[in-house]
Amino acid sequence: MPRGRWVAKSSPIESVLRDHAALQHLQALVDAGCKRNEVMSLLELAFWTDESWKQLVDMGLPRLKREIRQIRNCANIIERLNRSDLVYHVSIEIQLPQFVAVRKSPTLPEQLREYANALDSLRRVFGPKSRPRLHAWKAWIVAVVTEDTKAPHDREVSSLIGAVLDDPKYSEKAHQKWRLDHIDHIKLMKKKVLQRRQKINLKSITK
Numbered sequence: 001m002p003r004g005r006w007v008a009k010s011s012p013i014e015s016v017l018r019d020h021a022a023l024q025h026l027q028a029l030v031d032a033g034c035k036r037n038e039v040m041s042l043l044e045l046a047f048w049t050d051e052s053w054k055q056l057v058d059m060g061l062p063r064l065k066r067e068i069r070q071i072r073n074c075a076n077i078i079e080r081l082n083r084s085d086l087v088y089h090v091s092i093e094i095q096l097p098q099f100v101a102v103r104k105s106p107t108l109p110e111q112l113r114e115y116a117n118a119l120d121s122l123r124r125v126f127g128p129k130s131r132p133r134l135h136a137w138k139a140w141i142v143a144v145v146t147e148d149t150k151a152p153h154d155r156e157v158s159s160l161i162g163a164v165l166d167d168p169k170y171s172e173k174a175h176q177k178w179r180l181d182h183i184d185h186i187k188l189m190k191k192k193v194l195q196r197r198q199k200i201n202l203k204s205i206t207k
Contacts, residue, residue: 013040013043014040016163017163019163020162020163022160025157025160026039028153029145029149029156032151033150034148034149035148038144039145042140042141042144043141045137046137046164049131049133049137051126051133052128053128061127064123068123071115075108078109079109082103082107082109138161138182139185139186139188139189141160141161142157142179143190143192144193147193154175154176158176
């Protein structure tokens with residue numbers, strides 16, 4: 001979760017930038033070639049960087065782990081029931097519609113275990129420690145700025161990011177270090193930005 005508060009969808013971004021004396025840095029980026037509306041729209045996505053478990057899955061991490069175990073326990077219980085004489089009788093001999101497919105692959109226990117494993121994988125990738133959405137958001141901003149101005153503008157970008165995250169410790173040096181550490185991420189995001197713009201231009205031409 002970002003230090004302090006983050007800007008919600010309904011928050012006036014311009015007022016936030018003004019309160020943090022960052023409007024001049026926004027204007028500097030516009031003067032250098034950025035589109036004001038595009039940068040503002042990106043800054044409005046700051047709410048997306050809240051990667052607390054409460055925000056992501058509406059529960060804490062310990063409870064999420066317990067729920068994943070519970071899903072696996074349910075799979076074991078269903079598997080045991082499916083091997084019982086009763087379920088064999090109604091699924092094979094009587095062929096009740098509710099039970100005829102219990103042995104069809106993938107079985108319900110297999111699907112539940114696959115789902116639990118997928119959740120476990122997500123738990124290791126997402127969350128407040130790894131914060132992939134924060135990195136993607138910052139990479140998106142940097143990609144747009146560098147594509148439009150042909151320069152990173154660390155001072156201006158760090159000022160805007162620090163303002164909307166209400167993080168006074170996010171300095172120019174801190175942002176520069178982050179940018180150098182995430183060059184590959186930024187390159188990938190730049191490709192996505194260009195692809196997105198090409199699609200938009202194509203749609204405008206075909207209208």
